[in-house]
Amino acid sequence: MIGPDKRPEPCEAASIAIVWRTGPGRGEIELSSGKVSSMQVTQGDGKSEGKTFSITGRPCRLELILSGVQLAIGAYATVVTVRTAENTFSFFLRDVSSENPIYLPQYGLAVTSSDSRTYEQIADDIKKRECKSDWQRFRSQPEETYRDACERNRDMRCPTWLGLSRDMRIFSVAHFELHGYWGYVQPRYHSVRTPLIEEQPRRLQFAVGRGAACRVDIARRLDEGVLPILHSRQIEDDVTYDISAFATLETRPIAAKALRGSDWRAAYRHTGGNMLTE
Secondary structure, eight states: OOOTTOOOOOOSEEEEEEEESSOOEEEEEEESSSEEEEEEEEEEEEEEETTEEEEEEEEEEEEEEEESOOOSSSTTOOEEEEEESSOOEEEEGGGOOSSSOEEETTTTEEEESSOOOOHHHHHHHHHHTTOOOHHHHHHHSOOOOHHHHHHHSOOOOOOEEEEOTTOSEEEEEEEETTTTEEEEEEEEETTEEOEEETTEEOOEEOOOSSOOOSSOOEEEEEETTTEEEEEEEEEETTEEEEEEEEOOOSSSOOOGGGOOOOOHHHHHHTSTTOOOOO
């Protein structure tokens, strides 16, 4: 890292050219470091003075010689800003080259170095390369599927959420992935962890089996694949531990009339990203 007292020595000079399909009118050149030594309109109608220019017509070309600039990778690299009435833009001076010009088709311009081509010629040469933007590449690929995404993704680990119908009061239930045994229960109000003691969120931890082990053999599933009842099997050599977990009411059995759910305003208040004010 380069500290504030170790600014690298600037390069002596750099030459660039900005070419437009149609002149933008009045504009100004700004540099984060360095200065404009000379600027000249070589195509189109216009003039330049100091850091300002005026250029119209079609095509247009503005050639610049910049001094005291920094082209190295890292801190203090010179950024050039071209301010015009409609299409102001900035670029790192070090990124300018004739082999790969800075090409902004939406603004109808390009920035190059030792290159005599017009904007139209640069645009035609780039089109012949048949390059694709990220969006075009995404669009040309086959539709993504869950199965294909799983094969390329990392092995995801997540807890199981258990609760009652339409009730924001739920429990996060999981085993300790690092140590390889069950487990803990974390009360939640939807996205918000519930404080139990001293206003701090707590986990109710428990141990099944001998504890931490080098080899982990734990499987889990929902009852019938969808019901909110968690079944887990933990195997340690010739001993198998089966766990079943589900949420229920505290003082009465589960019944349709007993499940009142949560008011939507209370539930929304405890969701992550809610937009409620004080």
